[in-house]
Amino acid sequence: MxxxxxxxxxxxxxxxxxxxxxxxxxxxxxxxxxxxxxxxxxxxxxxxxxxxxxxxxxxxxxxxxxxxxxxxxxxxxxVRIRPAGVNYLRAINSTPQHQTKKNGRQYDVLWGAVLKPLRxxxxxxxxxxxxxxxxxxxxxHDDLVAGRVLDTSMSITLDQGEILIDKVYGCQSCHQIEPGYGGYTGAEIYTAGRRLQPAFMLSYIERPRNWDPKIWMPNVHVKPEDLQKIVNYLVLLSKEDFNASH
Ligand code: HEC
Ligand code: HEC
Known part of the structure; x- marks a missing residue:
């Protein structure tokens, strides 16, 4: 014993x-x-x-x-998460005259092949x-995520989410919503749901500067119900297998 x-x-x-x-x-x-x-x-x-x-x-x-x-x-x-790096100003040109008419894109354009694979x-x-x-x-920052819970009853389809991100709030002008589609200012967001806690996304998207006071993501005044929908969409989007189609 x-x-x-x-x-x-x-x-x-x-x-x-x-x-x-x-x-x-x-x-x-x-x-x-x-x-x-x-x-x-x-x-x-x-x-x-x-x-x-x-x-x-x-x-x-x-x-x-x-x-x-x-x-x-x-x-x-x-692997790379920010398609133009952390200092995206060094790699992109977002002045209007350079928003090329050639390919009809309305968002940031890379200064040529400046980015090497992430080491x-x-x-x-x-x-x-x-x-x-x-x-x-x-x-x-427990204070910034306190009480933030993803309401899965507010989930939406990929199509509805894309409309919110693309059309209603214009997030894709800065973020890639699939590989090679979207802006180069922030991190790719098609993997955000795998990388980030839902509570963080809810808080950051609502007020990015609570987290990072000088960051170039504006408060785009997302309505509370849309905030829940967007984060549900990001979680859903991150489950897509992009390697299969790209
Ligand atoms: C030489 C500089 C350098 C060193 C040293 C380095 N990193 Fe990084 N790390 C980076 C850069 C640059 C990125 C951004 C990559 C991107 O977004 O594409 C990054 C991204 C990350 C991320 C993702 C962060 C986010 O917000 O997306 C994590 C986590 C991370 N590093 C952890 C580590 C850990 C742990 C170590 C040490 C074992 C380390 N890093 C060492 C430069 C470095
Ligand atoms: C003017 C450009 C801009 C717009 C518009 C914008 N963002 Fe951002 N976003 C950023 C930048 C810059 C960051 C910081 C990236 C970093 O950590 O390096 C960021 C960060 C994020 C992050 C967390 C960072 C990460 O690691 O993935 C999420 C999630 C996000 N944005 C979602 C959105 C959503 C959703 C919208 C639309 C409602 C939006 N953003 C609109 C520029 C923008």
Whole structure:
């Protein structure tokens, strides 16, 4: 009996020290291999200069933003999310005279082939899990997501969602809503539902500057019921298999 208790005690201690060290590993990796580019402390840029000097997305509120499963997957196989990079002004031309009549597009145009494939730190599965755990603990903006819940009774079809995004609110002037279709100012949004927590999307789309005071996403005054529809649509859209058709 005593032996058995001791055995259990040892197992418990081992298990807790193992998880503590995975946690430490994640934090150590962040400090050693990520902090050079990513802000892990905050606050977000408060001046235009700081905004354009930012070379990588802020990660200090990662726990309020990302879906853990996506982090683990992406960190092992990073691919571009912002089609014109983080400093999109360096890569796009959005002045009206350059909105080419040739292809009839009304949104941003890339300055030629300026973008190379994303080169990014790549982690092993163990490292990615440890880093994801450490990132998910960074939650300084619980206040901004408090009480935000996706109402799935407000779900809409892909067609209805596209009309909202394309026509009603014009989100595609800045965001790609499928590979190669849409603007180059923000992140691609056809994968947003896989990457981001619904509560974050609800909050960010309503007031982007609560998260990032100088960011070039305007408050487009989405009506509350449309906000729910848009986020339901983004979740649905992210389940499409774009590789199949492109
Ligand atoms: C040399 C600079 C650099 C380093 C070092 C770096 N990253 Fe990144 N990271 C970037 C850039 C640039 C992007 C934006 C890619 C895009 O949007 O296409 C990015 C994107 C990300 C994203 C997605 C963020 C978002 O908001 O979409 C995560 C998560 C991330 N990096 C984690 C890490 C981790 C963890 C490490 C360390 C193991 C790391 N990065 C090291 C430059 C860097
Ligand atoms: C004037 C350009 C512009 C318009 C219009 C715009 N956005 Fe954005 N959006 C941005 C920028 C810039 C970011 C920040 C991207 C980043 O983190 O680097 C952003 C970020 C986002 C994000 C979170 C960032 C991420 O990682 O994916 C979501 C979701 C989003 N926008 C959805 C929308 C929706 C929905 C609309 C329409 C209702 C919209 N946006 C309209 C420019 C725009």
């Amino acid at each position: 005593i032996k058995r208790l001791l055995f259990l005690l040892v197992i418990t201690l081992l298990a807790s020290s193992a998880s503590a060290s995975a946690d430490e590993d994640g934090k150590a990796i962040l400090q050693q291999r990520c902090v050079e580019c990513h802000d892990l402390k905050g606050p977000a840029p408060t001046t235009i200069r700081e905004l354009w000097e930012r070379d990588a997305p802020d990660l200090f509120y990662a726990g309020n933003k990302f879906r853990r499963e996506w982090l683990v997957e992406w960190l092992q196989k990073p 990014h730190e790549t982690l092993t599965s163990d490292e990615a899990n440890a880093v994801a755990d450490a990132l998910m603990q960074l939650k300084p």
